[in-house]
Amino acid sequence: MVTASDTESIQVEIIPRRYLMPATAQKLLNAIYENGGLTRIMIHGPNLPRNVPYGPGKGAPIEENRDLLIDVGGQAFELRVKVGRVRLELESEKYFSGLKAACERALPFSVEIKRGKFFRTRQTLTDYAKFGEVEDKRYLGLIDPKAKKDRLALLSEEKVAINDEER
């Protein structure tokens, strides 16, 4: 018999003990991707500005933070944050144990994996002001309310849309 909990989607938060370098982030994200069952995924961490944002050196380029390209599931995109946390939704419970194994395989240090509710289900006023009516509810919770409107990277089967604004 299939119970309701086996077929409902679950949300997971992955918190590695350290911030990930782009190569490790790529390894982790690919391991998660290969495990399958992903509905949506968000990476989170401190911002990596491309120029010194303020102070006497304002405007000086930060070459280390530029062109941090990673390849996930055959699609390349540029990292704009230091990966410190990954939130994702899985189609069902059955992918969870594989996800845990994938994280342990990909990371050379310990990782905390939490289950809970991490993506909001209703649109906030800020979402509405910035994006209007969000039709695809999967975007809810993936959009950082503090970020500028155009700072959103979407990877899908059809296309890759990354905003490349200079900051």
Next chain:
Amino acid sequence: MAYTPQYYPGSTSVGINRRKHMSGNLEKLRDIPEADVVAIMGHRAPGADYSSTHPPLKEMGEPDCPIRQLVTPTAGAAAGDRVRYSQWTDSMYFAPAIPYWRSYWGAINCKGCDPGTLSGRQIIEARERDIETYTKEQYDSEMTDVALCSMRGCTVHGHSLRLEENGLQFDMLARCEMGADGNVYATKDQVGIPLDRKINLGKPMTEAEAKKRTTIFRADGIPMCGKVGARKYDEAVEALHHMWELRSKWGFRPE
């Protein structure tokens, strides 16, 4: 018998380290050339003249004042240097120093300086010649671990964040990098302007050594109460309770 100041109570390693920091009786771990420290501070090019705000004191003709006769001016004050700063960010992951202890060290051991303590960073201001000496002392001594502490004039974010994969404290501006040889290199000055060369700061401490030298009480390191399960709290907590009691009573003043 000569008086020995009693700086901080407690018999834990953190208490002992805190006393060491305050007394200035610190172990020297490395020797970073003065020109490199000046370059990382970024206020003047190494070898350039010091900018000044007033003529040297000898040329100024000071008024007849008993205090001025008693107090010898520092080298920077005597030359009339500008006031400059150096600011440090120490990771909460067992960095050897914390803002309060850098300030105590500065206020007790450094003449003519103005320490400022903030939650995640610590700044010391002094005349340029003096601040260069004080900064070098901080860099060379056990107050600093090159991976867990860094000089950050702006964008100080990093104290309360997880470490990077290679053990460095997170830095948005990437002012330091871990070399392939295991040494930490400074590639930018404290405000993020690239240096013309990489400055070798030496090897970082191991995790065990950082825990040994830290001045941070942590539940997963040395807790403030001392040994867990001991019959008696460490003296640091007793002294803290004592101060709290006196301060509360003094502050309350029911009349």
